Amino acid sequence: MTDHLAQFIIAGLTTGSIYALIALGFCVIHNATGIVNFTQGDFVSLGGLIIYSLLVSLKAPLLVAFPLAVTAVTIVGTLVERIAIRPARSRSIVILVFITIGVSIFMRGIFKILWGKNQMGLPPFSGDTPISLAGATLMPQNLWIFGITLISVLALQFFFNRTRLGKAMRAAACNPRAASLMGVNVNSMVSLSFALSGALGAVAGIIIVPITTLSYDIGVMLGLKGFAAAVLGGYGNSFGAVLGGLLLGVLESVGAGVVSSTYKDVIAFGILLLVLFVRPSGILGHSETERL
Numbered sequence: 001m002t003d004h005l006a007q008f009i010i011a012g013l014t015t016g017s018i019y020a021l022i023a024l025g026f027c028v029i030h031n032a033t034g035i036v037n038f039t040q041g042d043f044v045s046l047g048g049l050i051i052y053s054l055l056v057s058l059k060a061p062l063l064v065a066f067p068l069a070v071t072a073v074t075i076v077g078t079l080v081e082r083i084a085i086r087p088a089r090s091r092s093i094v095i096l097v098f099i100t101i102g103v104s105i106f107m108r109g110i111f112k113i114l115w116g117k118n119q120m121g122l123p124p125f126s127g128d129t130p131i132s133l134a135g136a137t138l139m140p141q142n143l144w145i146f147g148i149t150l151i152s153v154l155a156l157q158f159f160f161n162r163t164r165l166g167k168a169m170r171a172a173a174c175n176p177r178a179a180s181l182m183g184v185n186v187n188s189m190v191s192l193s194f195a196l197s198g199a200l201g202a203v204a205g206i207i208i209v210p211i212t213t214l215s216y217d218i219g220v221m222l223g224l225k226g227f228a229a230a231v232l233g234g235y236g237n238s239f240g241a242v243l244g245g246l247l248l249g250v251l252e253s254v255g256a257g258v259v260s261s262t263y264k265d266v267i268a269f270g271i272l273l274l275v276l277f278v279r280p281s282g283i284l285g286h287s288e289t290e291r292l
Contacts, residue, residue: 018149145211
């Protein structure tokens with residue numbers, strides 16, 4: 001067990017980084033609208049499917065395909081808000097959540113028609129020569145995942161804390177009426193939240209494809225675990241989303257290694273339920289969650 005612990009931790013941090021990106025997407029939209037966006041997992045699927053088509057079918061280089069795929073899913077995220085959410089904004093939160101569930105089912109149907117039900121795969125971004133570190137073996141794709149996740153988290157924090165547009169978005173999330181009186185276009189800020197959520201989901205889908213099989217519904221379970229990570233860390237708390245994602249990934253990996261990979265999903269959601277019984281607000285949650 002101790003001989004493999006380092007390997008389990010590396011594997012857990014890898015999947016946990018993906019969960020963290022997805023959890024951040026949930027938090028961005030929750031802080032802007034108060035809803036749980038269940039299309040987040042489909043943004044993950046779409047990012048992977050689009051980059052697969054660009055790399056395999058169109059033979060585009062990675063440096064071109066990556067930003068194109070992220071941009072495409074960002075646009076789809078904006079369209080989800082404009083077409084499905086904005087017309088129903090006067091409705092209750094529960095209705096809006098069910099709308100996102102309906103949109104999610106619709107999107108998966110479109111994905112199945114366009115890409116089929118077959119399993120697909122992509123080679124690693126930069127080869128598959130293993131790297132030894134502290135008794136564990138890392139693949140180059142692990143480093144891609146760690147690096148891109150770190151860059152994404154830092155870029156998001158810079159955007160919200162250092163840019164005028166990011167501060168306007170935070171103001172609209174905290175007090176829409178006051179922000180509107182100060183000249184902030186609240187509808188545009190909500191659209192931007194869906195765009196950012198789509199971009200985060202796309203990045204997660206793109207970087208995980210080389211280490212797993214790709215299908216039209218790959219984002220379903222990843223989305224649920226990203227949601228679990230967001231709740232675990234403290235729903236709406238950006239730092240909690242990252243911590244919850246990494247913690248969930250490590251505990252899931254170690255638990256699967258000790259018990260059995262068959263119970264991997266059971267372990268993940270069991271940990272979530274246990275934490276929520278002890279601390280319902282999550283690890284970093286407070287009576288009033290931190291807004292992005």
